[in-house]
Amino acid sequence: MALLRIIKPGLLTTIQDRGRFHYQKWGVPVAGAMDEYALRVGNILVGNHENEGALEITLFGPEIEFLAPGLVAITGADLGARLNDLDCALWRSFRVRKGDILQFTGLRSGCRAYLAVAGGFKIPEIMGSKSTYLRGSIGGMDGRALREGDELENEIQVNNINLTVREAPPAYRYKPANSQVVRVILGPQHDAFTQEGIMTFLDSEYKVAPESDRMGCRLDGPAIRHKNGADIISDGIAMGSIQVPGNGKPIIMLADRQTTGGYAKIATVITPDLWKIAQAKPGDSLRFTKVTLEQAHKIYRQYENNIRILAAKFNGANGTRPE
Amino acid sequence: MYERAKYLPAGDQGLVVEFGNDISPELNNKVRSFAFALDCTGIPGLAEYIPTYRSILVIYDPMVWKFESLVTRLRELEGSLASMKLPQPRIYHIPVVYGGEFGPDLPFVCRYTGLTEEEVVEIHTTTKYLIYMLGFTPGFPYLGGMDDKIAAPRLDTPRTSIPAGSVGIAGRQTGIYPVESPGGWRIIGCTPIKLFQPFNKRPVLFNAGDYIRFFEVTPGEYRRIARAVEKGEYPVKVEDYIGGVG
Numbered sequence: 265m266a267l268l269r270i271i272k273p274g275l276l277t278t279i280q281d282r283g284r285f286h287y288q289k290w291g292v293p294v295a296g297a298m299d300e301y302a303l304r305v306g307n308i309l310v311g312n313h314e315n316e317g318a319l320e321i322t323l324f325g326p327e328i329e330f331l332a333p334g335l336v337a338i339t340g341a342d343l344g345a346r347l348n349d350l351d352c353a354l355w356r357s358f359r360v361r362k363g364d365i366l367q368f369t370g371l372r373s374g375c376r377a378y379l380a381v382a383g384g385f386k387i388p389e390i391m392g393s394k395s396t397y398l399r400g401s402i403g404g405m406d407g408r409a410l411r412e413g414d415e416l417e418n419e420i421q422v423n424n425i426n427l428t429v430r431e432a433p434p435a436y437r438y439k440p441a442n443s444q445v446v447r448v449i450l451g452p453q454h455d456a457f458t459q460e461g462i463m464t465f466l467d468s469e470y471k472v473a474p475e476s477d478r479m480g481c482r483l484d485g486p487a488i489r490h491k492n493g494a495d496i497i498s499d500g501i502a503m504g505s506i507q508v509p510g511n512g513k514p515i516i517m518l519a520d521r522q523t524t525g526g527y528a529k530i531a532t533v534i535t536p537d538l539w540k541i542a543q544a545k546p547g548d549s550l551r552f553t554k555v556t557l558e559q560a561h562k563i564y565r566q567y568e569n570n571i572r573i574l575a576a577k578f579n580g581a582n583g584t585r586p587e
Numbered sequence: 588m589y590e591r592a593k594y595l596p597a598g599d600q601g602l603v604v605e606f607g608n609d610i611s612p613e614l615n616n617k618v619r620s621f622a623f624a625l626d627c628t629g630i631p632g633l634a635e636y637i638p639t640y641r642s643i644l645v646i647y648d649p650m651v652w653k654f655e656s657l658v659t660r661l662r663e664l665e666g667s668l669a670s671m672k673l674p675q676p677r678i679y680h681i682p683v684v685y686g687g688e689f690g691p692d693l694p695f696v697c698r699y700t701g702l703t704e705e706e707v708v709e710i711h712t713t714t715k716y717l718i719y720m721l722g723f724t725p726g727f728p729y730l731g732g733m734d735d736k737i738a739a740p741r742l743d744t745p746r747t748s749i750p751a752g753s754v755g756i757a758g759r760q761t762g763i764y765p766v767e768s769p770g771g772w773r774i775i776g777c778t779p780i781k782l783f784q785p786f787n788k789r790p791v792l793f794n795a796g797d798y799i800r801f802f803e804v805t806p807g808e809y810r811r812i813a814r815a816v817e818k819g820e821y822p823v824k825v826e827d828y829i830g831g832v833g
Contacts, residue, residue: 285634285635286634286635287635287725287790287791288635288636288637288646289622289635289636289637289721289795290721290725290726290790290791291721291722291723291724291725291726291727291765291791292726292783292790292791293725390785390786391785391790399724399768400724400725400766400785402785449596449599451596452595452596452597452601452603452605497608497609497610497639497640497641498639498640498720498722498729499603499605499637499639499640499641499642499644500597500601500603500636500637500639500642500643501637501644502597502598502600502644502646503598503600504598505597505598505601522722522723522724523637523721523722523723524639524720524722524723525722529597532596532597532598532599532601533598534598534599535598535599535600557596557599557654558654560598560599561599561649561653561654563599564599564600564649564650565649565650568649568650
């Protein structure tokens with residue numbers, strides 16, 4: 265029996281888990297949640313494995329009817345979620361009953377929200393992942409965004425009575441803002457840029473361009489100068505790589521990025537700051553500040569440990585422990 | 588090729604092992620050896636890697652590895668490459684129907700090069716192309732070795748949609764589009780072989796380091812092969828490439 269039905273699909277609602285790994289050597293993009301932090305926390309709040317698929321909801325969200333009782337959580341952007349016309353708390357799981365209507369009534373802050381459901385979604389894994397890769401038409405719901413009338417079932421039937429409502433402590437809830445400072449590690453090709461070009465990159469404010477999508481966040485702002493042109497011999501692209509084509513305008517490569525590319529990469533966004541990019545919408549501004557790799561690893565370990573602590577806090581007895 | 592590889596950070600989870608800064612079969616073979624060594628060694632805390640023309644991007648878990656320790660471990664691996672026995676590269680024989688509706692740009696390539704259609708096809712099917720790397724779209728092979736005689740510039744305005752299987756020329760490169768996508772290459776033919784089958788256990792046909800050789804088929808043979816491919820009953824002819832870079 266289906267858990268929910270899509271009444272209106274919203275602008276772009278897809279199923280995403282953490283991504284499709286191990287196939288990049290064959291040119292298959294990772295896809296996956298743009299904001300892996302919000303996805304993982306959402307899954308923890310409903311007692312799922314952190315890698316379970318959830319709905320990634322972009323800017324203008326869907327209208328959803330629940331066809332069975334369940335426990336759900338919304339994390340990430342504040343897109344005005346209301347259940348039966350009452351505001352929903354974010355970063356906190358809540359129960360839904362058969363016949364409840366969840367609507368996203370309008371953008372308040374951020375860009376992408378995640379709806380995780382206890383028991384996950386019954387979606388076939390393709391190359392080990394439920395993530396939707398739109399350009400390749402694979403994963404998720406037949407390789408496409410959700411449409412009116414789509415119904416989704418639980419992967420695992422959960423006894424909702426035993427599931428407790430969980431709330432992420434305040435320190436775990438970020439606040440998307442219209443302007444963010446993003447930490448980066450320089451390289452791997454910062455040598456391809458003039459000293460002045462690197463200073464331009466680190467000292468300027470960049471605005472998110474409207475052509476941004478799941479593949480890349482395109483930025484408008486002062487052009488970054490190369491020493492001898494933008495082209496390199498095509499090589500691998502990591503999540504958060506910032507490539508600079510000939511026009512000098514940086515592009516942050518994201519979930520649906522191609523695996524390889526031929527533009528010089530000036531820097532890479534650190535993993536714990538990727539949510540800031542995922543939550544930046546067209547018109548928002550970003551500034552970049554550099555950290556050393558050593559600092560970045562310290563920040564990364566803190567970030568990862570915090571998520572583990574949150575999971576451990578709730579999963580003491582497989583999520584069935586009363587609070 | 589560098590004396591010793593460069594180890595460059597690509598963010599907090601990526602490490603680029605760069606062996607040089609040019610495109611050559613010897614350098615690419617070093618990349619292939621390193622990738623093969625990674626496969627054989629099974630170093631813990633490595634998620635995956637992307638081998639390319641002259642470097643390899645390794646994705647690692649920073650909860651397991653410090654950058655310097657990983658570099659030390661990978662330098663050891665680099666040091667052992669000389670004694671590495673690589674499997675023989677293989678040649679995939681790929682059927683292509685040239686010209687007509689399957690290769691709308693073949694007349695352009697003829698005009699541009701001054702060759703006849705038969706001559707272009709003859710040259711295109713004579714060469715063994717090294718698969719330097721896979722990227723761009725799932726299963727797209729970056730091929731090396733095309734004869735300059737059939738080189739032709741890209742379209743001024745890329746087509747919005749090129750069918751899967753299209754075989755094209757762009758400058759001195761040739762390649763096959765694995766999935767329908769936009770593109771500016773001059774399309775000279777089409778293969779019924781599927782390069783990307785996401786539901787297969789092995790979703791991508793080619794491996795970097797192997798070779799492709801094209802052979803000409805008629806439109807009738809194309810349709811027969813296409814039907815067999817649909818049923819999973821067309822085995823692509825593959826043989827060891829004795830004398831390849833191995």
